[in-house]
Amino acid sequence: MREFAYARARSVDAAVALVADNPGARYLGGGTNLVDLMKLGVERPDLLVDVTGLPMHEVTEDGDTLHVGALVRNSDLAAHPLVRERYPVLSQAVLAGASGQLRNVATTGGNLVQRTRCGYFTDATKPCNKRMPGSGCPAIEGEHHNLAILGASDHCVATHPSDLAVALAALDARVGVQDLAGPQEIPLADFYRPVGDRPDLELTVRDGALVTGVALPPLPAGARSAYRKVRERASYAFAIGSVAAVLKVDDGRVRDVRIALGAVASHPWRARVAERALVDAPATPPAFEAAAEAELAAARPLRDNAYKVPLIRNLVVAVLSELVGDR
Amino acid sequence: MTRTWQAAPSVGHPMARVEGFDKVTGRARYAGDVALPGLAYGWVVPATIPRGRVLHLDVEAALAMPGVLAVLHQENAPRLTDIGEGTLFLFQGDRVPHWGAPVALVIADTPERAREAAERMRVDYLPEPPDCVFRADHPALYEPRFVNPHNETVTEKGDIDGALAAAAVVVDAEYRTPAQHNNAMEPHSTTAVWADGRLTLRTSTQYAYAWSQSLTRLFGFAPGTVRVLSEHVGGGFGNKGNPPRPDSALAVMAATLVGRPVRVTLTRPQLWPLTGYRTPTAQRLRLGADRDGRLVAVEHLAAVQTSRLVEFTEQVTMYSRPMYAAPHLRTGHQVVALDVPTPRWMRAPGEAPGSFGLESAMDELAEACGVDPVELRLRNDTADDPTTGLPFSSRRLADCLRVGADRFGWAGRDPRPAVGRDGRWWRGTGVAGAHYPARTVPSTAHATALPSGEFVVRVAATDIGTGARTALTQLAADALEVPATVVRVLIGDSDFGPAQGAGGSTGTASWSWPVVTACRDLAHRLASGEAVPPHGLTSTFDSTDAVRARHELARYAWGAHFAEVAVDVTTGEVRVPRLTGVYAVGRVVNPLTARSQLLGGMTMGLSTALLEESIMDGRFGDYVNHNLADYHVATNPDVGELDVAVVDDPDDELNPSGVKGLGEIGIVGVPAAIANAVWHATGVRQRELPITPARAAL
Known part of the structure; x- marks a missing residue:
């Protein structure tokens, strides 16, 4: 392990000033991903700026919007009464992730910017375009049974490992960030870059921007939401496929639907094609299946992950059907 | 064979494991836990090709890094005896046998510094095309002379x-x-210490006695040089079994080279190529x-x-x-x-x-x-x-x-x-x-009566979390016809003499034979009035002849x-x-x-x-x-x-x-x-x- 400096930030401005122009600096929140990557030699920072003392620990209401501070721990987020009441999909997603011990320290902001668990990325002895641009992607011909089927490129087929972010994608959440230019809020859908030929560049915000929180707009009246995760082990495993859905049905017809897919792409995958296919469609399993098929027409599975296509299709149908049938 | 055991007060009872309190309070010390003055740390430099040769190791750069004491490699490693165990024949040539095989060992004053230097060491290879993928129709499949451990192939x-x-x-x-990897919780670790002409290894092994013998032969030491201690082992599932692992041989080499105690502990990823797995x-x-x-x-x-x-x-x-x-x-x-x-x-x-x-x-x-x-x-x-x-x-x-x-x-x-x-x-x-x-394998045990009225039983057994130590305590107590509370069973020390390891479901079956026989003999001697001298009265039993005399x-x-x-x-x-x-x-x-x-x-x-x-x-x-x-x-x-x-x-x-x-x-x-x-x-x-x-x- 290389020696590094450690600083505790006294304000958001001070934290951003320390990290913004320093490519060797990293923010330290819960550390559940960053510290692992440091042990593996994947991250080798010169400076860790501990942001856990900053005032970003609250869940607050602002009119209809719920603001979640970037430092709200996963456990606290999942247990928050307003989250459980208004956004069951979010609470369910958080509780489906990691382990109790990890959720007690992992933060909301850190969750959004965690790195892929692709085994070639986390092994510093292997090539990886995300870790070492231009070195190649061994996953495409190698071990990829849990890697991307949507939106990947010839340069990278990594998946984003988060459950929480999949729920946020379905909730049309906005991400609060601050960089040297000041604070801003951007839709989660615009927070992640498409993979393209630079898989090392994952976010649309400037290097050194600090995630300060997440804003959750209200769901349409009468809408219901749910998250379902499939994993190989019953607990403490990353998804091999997950679905977050928000659904409003009137008179047997879909009035509002949002679907986000996890473990299929480099970022939470908002299933816009499926959503468009479902607007005003009958809220029935055949319609859900047709919509899922339409979304998955763009899937480009690899040698060993084609199982994800029917898995996701079945999961979309099951989750939407449960949201209809559960009333 | 006639029935030689009787229903007795301790055997058959659900006695809580005797070292349980030490384990849950952290008092039990595992191989990588023992603090020693002057301890140095070895870190494996693993091969990053699956097949080929090592052309050059940038040893000088590693030696110049903070805290680095030495680098072990093919040019300065001791010459070993070929004991038919290729995984231990380390640094004896330039061949790379597989990905992750040790090509050097960096020794430094802290594990962090050893690791940093090891991970930064530049190694130049001459790679050769590898053949790493198992197939049911692989053209190189052949019938071996025997299958494990020594059984007919067909x-x-x-x-x-x-x-x-x-x-x-x-x-x-x-x-x-x-393929499956055992993944015991306790890391694979060995600490080697030279003192007074003897080498003591604290290591996570299921086979303390067999390891002492194999390592003695590997290094050409005089018989009795190597003592292996494994008082507590945190799981094994076979891959702390026999033969010894590379970390034990590396720790011996390193302690010999730098003249101070050296510990080599493998990380979780390192156990994949270095400790074995199920084919x-x-x-x-x-x-x-x-x-x-x-x-x-x-x-x-x-x-x-x-x-x-x-x-x-x-x-x-x-x-x-x-x-x-x-x-x-x-x-x-x-x-x-x-x-x-x-x-x-x-x-x-x-x-x-x-x-x-x-x-x-x-x-x-x-x-x-x-x-x-x-x-x-x-x-x-x-x-x-x-x-x-x-x-x-x-x-x-x-x-x-x-x-x-x-x-x-x-x-x-x-x-x-x-x-x-x-x-x-x-x-x-x-x-x-x-x-x-x-199966039952020949083993030796010693039972000692102390003047205090307590009994000590010594056998080079290992408890990898199975409860073997507790079971032996119960068996010994019944053989001695005393309560289990006055019997202390000491295990995990090769100096106790030849004994089977904890493997093949043979442990308790093998160790209990000499333990029970030695204890019965001791009880008989005490009953017939033999006095207990100040250092204790000891009975020893070696089950070799008895095991071999069994019916087929x-x-x-x-x-x-x-x-x-x-x-x-x-x-x-x-x-x-x-x-x-x-x-x-x-x-x-x-x-x-x-x-x-x-x-x-x-x-x-x-x-x-x-x-x-x-x-x-x-x-x-x-x-x-x-x-x-x-x-x-x-x-x-x-x-x-x-x-x-x-x-x-x-x-x-x-x-x-x-x-x-x-x-x-x-x-x-x-x-x-x-x-x-x-x-x-x-x-x-x-x-x-x-x-x-x-x-x-x-």
Whole structure:
């Protein structure tokens, strides 16, 4: 392990000033991903700026919007009464992730910017375009049974490992960030870059921007939401496929639907094609299946992950059907 | 042999393990925990090619880094004696035998500095094209001279092909099991210290005595030079077994080179290439039977892999040799040497993968004959070993099957597959038999009476979490006819003399023989009035002659496993709400620790059935999911209700204590029982493990 400096930030401005122009600096929140990557030699920072003392620990209401501070721990987020009441999909997603011990320290902001668990990325002895641009992607011909089927490129087929972010994608959440230019809020859908030929560049915000929180707009009246995760082990495993859905049905017809897919792409995958296919469609399993098929027409599975296509299709149908049938 | 054991006050009681308090309070010290003045740390520089030569190591740059004391490599390492163990023949040349093999060891004053220098060391290689991928039809497969540990490669009785051609019903199927890594919780670690001309190793080993002998020969030391201590070992599952591991040889080299104590501890990813694993297997089963399911022919052939360093052939089809009656019976093995890490022992080596083949094929035969799978196994029970013709010392497979069927509620099961739909779940049940050899190995123990009235028993045993220390305490107490509270059993020290290790379910069966005999002798001497001198009165017993004088018999523990599964129709997720295991394991010394062993075996079987798979990337020669996030071991929510029972199994043909090992039989057959239940639930045969959602999806 290389020696590094450690600083505790006294304000958001001070934290951003320390990290913004320093490519060797990293923010330290819960550390559940960053510290692992440091042990593996994947991250080798010169400076860790501990942001856990900053005032970003609250869940607050602002009119209809719920603001979640970037430092709200996963456990606290999942247990928050307003989250459980208004956004069951979010609470369910958080509780489906990691382990109790990890959720007690992992933060909301850190969750959004965690790195892929692709085994070639986390092994510093292997090539990886995300870790070492231009070195190649061994996953495409190698071990990829849990890697991307949507939106990947010839340069990278990594998946984003988060459950929480999949729920946020379905909730049309906005991400609060601050960089040297000041604070801003951007839709989660615009927070992640498409993979393209630079898989090392994952976010649309400037290097050194600090995630300060997440804003959750209200769901349409009468809408219901749910998250379902499939994993190989019953607990403490990353998804091999997950679905977050928000659904409003009137008179047997879909009035509002949002679907986000996890473990299929480099970022939470908002299933816009499926959503468009479902607007005003009958809220029935055949319609859900047709919509899922339409979304998955763009899937480009690899040698060993084609199982994800029917898995996701079945999961979309099951989750939407449960949201209809559960009333 | 006449019955030599009696019911007694300590044996049979659920005594809590004697070192339990030390373990839960952190007082127990494991190999990597011991603090020593002047301790230095070695860090492995692993090869990053699967095959080729080391051209150059940038040793100078490493030596210039902070805290680095020395670098061990092929040019300055001591010359070793070739003891036929290639994994220990380290730094003796420039060949790279596999990915992750040590090419150098950096020694520094802290582990962090050693690691930093090791990870930064530049190594130039001359790579050669590797061959790392195991295939059932690999052209380099061959029949080895013997299979593990020293068993016949092929057995043949009767006319298999003729019998199959004439059989009314034939099952012919191929089964595959993946590479698996043992993944004990305690890291593999060795600390080497020279003092007064002796070398003491504190290491995580299941075989303290055997390691001391192997390392003495490897380094050409005078006999008695090496002492191996392993007071507490945090799990092993075979891959802290014999022979010694590279970290022990490296620690010896390093301590010798730098003249101070050196510790070498492997990280989780490093254990993948350096400590062994279970080979992948490809198995072909051909069963011939009459219309009532009575076997006329059993053929079980397996292919496995080994490394270029050692020929290590897992004894996969030995499972079929004693299991079911068949007039025509053939078993065989082939192995291929690849540019891969060396496979080693993993819980129930041979029997665990082999039982998946035979017990799955038996289920297919039950289906083909229309006979209940429990009844099919009962119909093919036998009084004599069908391969050797030897009588069994005891054979209680039928008892296990009947008791298990009763406990599980097997009666009335609808034999048809894919009829048990319950909401989003398909439900089904399955069964498998099990056996595991009941071996006893010569060992030596000493029993000492102290003037205080206490007793100390010394035997170079190891407790890898099994409860062996506690069981020996109970056996010793009864032999001495004293309460267990005045008996202290000391283990994990090679200086106690030759003794079997904790492996092959032989531990308690082997150690108890000299422990009990020495204790009885001591009790007799005390009863006849012999005085206890100030340093104590000691009786020693070496069981070698007694073990060799036993009758030639087929000695086995027996078992049966029953599984209920639920398969999600949407996703292919398989859950196991219920497992029942029933065992005949001789005399149970401690029902508490015995039950834990059997629960652990069943859980590992479940984990094998559904989760565990080491994935080889043949371009690198590396098992690329080398961590506990990507290599899935069962968690609590994966485990449903576990029901464990033992049937009475008095067996006087074993050892004076009447014990059979029970550390491994719990895993045997569980994957087949679960796979058979998945077939019953869904109608789809699962002939390849693990049964992941991708494989079970409908």
